[in-house]
Amino acid sequence: MNDLAADWNQVRATFKKIWGYEDFRPPQGEIIQTLLNAKDALIVMPTGGGKSICFQLPALLKSGLTLVISPLVALMENQVQELQQLNLSAALLHNEIPRSQRKKTLQALEKQQLKLLYLSPETLLSTPIWERLSHPQVKINGIILDEAHCLVNWGDTFRPVYRRLGTVRPALLQSKPPGTKIAIAAFTATANPQAQGIITEVLQLQTPETFLISPYRNNLNLRVKITVSPGCRRHQLLKFIQSQGKQAGLVYVRSRKDSENLSEWLRTLNYSTAAYHAGLSSSERRYIETGWLNDDLQFVVCTSAFGMGINKSNVRWVIHFQAPQLLSEYLQEVGRGGRDGKSTEALTLMSEPTGWLDPTDQQQWRFFANKLAKQYQQAQQIANKIPAQGEIQTIAEALAAGDISLGLLHSLGQVEWLDPFQYQLKFKNSSALNQSKNNSQQTQFEMKRYLNTKRCRWQFLLNAFGFIEEATGFKCGHCDNCR
Structure with a gap:
C-alpha cells in the first residue's frame, strides 16, 4: 500500500x-x-x-x-x-x-x-x-x-x-x-x-x-465527601463499597502501605480484593489484573500504577480513598469507570479543610511539596558541580539522582540535550527555578480548588483542561454540587 x-x-x-x-x-x-x-x-x-x-x-x-x-x-x-x-x-x-x-x-x-x-x-x-x-x-x-x-x-x-x-x-x-x-x-x-x-x-x-476531544462523560457521577478522622474515612469507604453490591470497582490510594493495609482489612470483611502497586513483581501484578478482569476480584486497592490502558468496560464505581496530587491524575483515574457508557459513581474522600480534626491530607500535601522543593534545590546544587558538557549516564552514576536533576534543569531551560545521551549546560537562572516551583504549587492548588468548589464539578474540569467555551454556563446535573 x-x-x-x-x-x-x-x-x-x-x-x-x-x-x-x-x-x-x-x-x-x-x-x-x-x-x-x-x-x-x-x-x-x-x-x-x-x-x-x-x-x-x-x-x-x-x-x-x-x-x-x-x-x-x-x-x-x-x-x-x-x-x-x-x-x-x-x-x-x-x-x-x-x-x-x-x-x-x-x-x-x-x-x-x-x-x-x-x-x-x-x-x-x-x-x-x-x-x-x-x-x-x-x-x-x-x-x-x-x-x-x-x-x-x-x-x-x-x-x-x-x-x-x-x-x-x-x-x-x-x-x-x-x-x-x-x-x-x-x-x-x-x-x-x-x-x-x-x-x-x-x-x-x-x-x-x-x-x-472534551473530557466530559455524562455517565460519570462525581462526588466529594468530607471525613473528620481516619476512622471516619474508613467507615465512609466501607459504606460506599457496601452500597455498590457486587459490582466491579476500583479503590485508589496514594501509597503502597495504604494499598496493603486497606486491602488486608477489607479481606477480613470477606471482600474479594487485592493490593496493587509498583512494588509487586511482574507475575504478581499480572495475576491481580487477570483476577480483576475476570471478575474473580470485585475490586483492587491500588496506586496510580493500576488501570492505565487496562480495558474493563463494566467498572461501576471508583473511589479515591485519598485525592491525587494532580487534576490530570484524577481525571485519568475516574475515567477508568463506565467505559461501557453506563452510569458510574466516582467518590473522593477528603479531610475536613481546617486539618484540625484530621490532618492526614494536609500532611500528604506537605510531604509532596517538601519533596519537590528538595529536588529543585538538589538540581541547582548539581548544576554548580557538573561539567558544562558530558554524558548523562556518567552524571546519573556519579551523583545521587543526577539524571533527575538534569531533567529538572532541562525543564527550567538550563540544560539542552545534544542527543539522547549527552547534555550541555546553557545558563543558570534562579528566577526560572522560582517560576517552576510556583507552577508546581499552582498545579497542586488546582486539585484542592476542585475538591472545595461549590460549582458544577464537570464545569470546573472543562475549564481546567482548556474547554472554556463548552464550560460557559455548563451544569452537568449529576455531580454532587449540581444535585
Missing part, C-alpha cells in the same frame, strides 16, 4: 476485518489519515475513546516499524497480547521478559518482521536496543508516545528519560537513508493547555495536527 495515499476503502476494510467494526468513531478516521500521511500529531481523547486503534491501524498498513513508547509493563502486555491474538506482528521489550522471548523479538526486529514494537522510554534508550534501532537497514516510520501525560507528570521528578524523547527522531534520522520520514504522535486522555505545550516542546513536534 502506498504510504502517503492509502486507499480509504481499503483502510476501512482492514479495520473491519481486524476489529470487526463497520466504521470509525469521530475523530478516529481523521487521526488515522494524519498518521498515514506521516504528519506529527497531538491527540487528547477521553479514556475509552478508542485511542489505540488510531495508531495501531496505520502501523499495520505502512511499511516498516512503528515504535510505541509506553509507561507501564502491564499496559504494553495487554495491548500486545490483544494484537497477537489477532495474529498481528507486534512485540514488546522490557527488562522483565524471559531471555528467550527477548532474543526472538530482537531477531524479528533485525529481520524487519515487526509492525509494532512496544517499549518503555528507558528500554528505548538502553544501549543494546538503541544500537539495533539505529541500524540503517531497520526502517522506522513512526514513533507513538502513548499516555503522553506521563511525560508531564513524571518527566521532571520520577522518570527523567521522558525529557530526552525529543532527541530520538533527529538521532535516528542521522543513521537512516536520506529522505526517511519518521512521524511522531502523542496520545493522552488528559492534557490541559500548559501540558499540551510541554508535550509539543519536549517532543519537538513539527506543526502537529491537534485533536482535542
